[in-house]
Amino acid sequence: MDLSKCRDACGEANTLCVQAATHYLVKGDEKLRDVVRLLWDCSDICEAAVRFLNRGSPNHREICRACAIICSRCADACGKIADPVMARCAESCRICAGLCLELTGH
DSSP: OOHHHHHHHHHHHHHHHHHHHHHHHHHTOGGGHHHHHHHHHHHHHHHHHHHHHHTTOTTHHHHHHHHHHHHHHHHHHHHTSOOHHHHHHHHHHHHHHHHHHHHHTO
């Protein structure tokens, strides 16, 4: 598999998670506090995966495995919220999780 596809998907998920977290922080919706934390976690792991993939780290499979797990959780949580920002984030996270899993061979 071409590492750049996974790297690009992780980069997009990172961006969309930050946008979605900011979107809900601005709304001030306390009910989504845990979702916002998950969005930040997902953003951070995606950013780390991009860095590992960019430098060709031999440890990229381990970070991509973790990225797939957290992106899947984030996609599930965002998919339950009726909002176009969250729907876009959920779709991006699903794509990222799938490509990360494919990269790890699982």
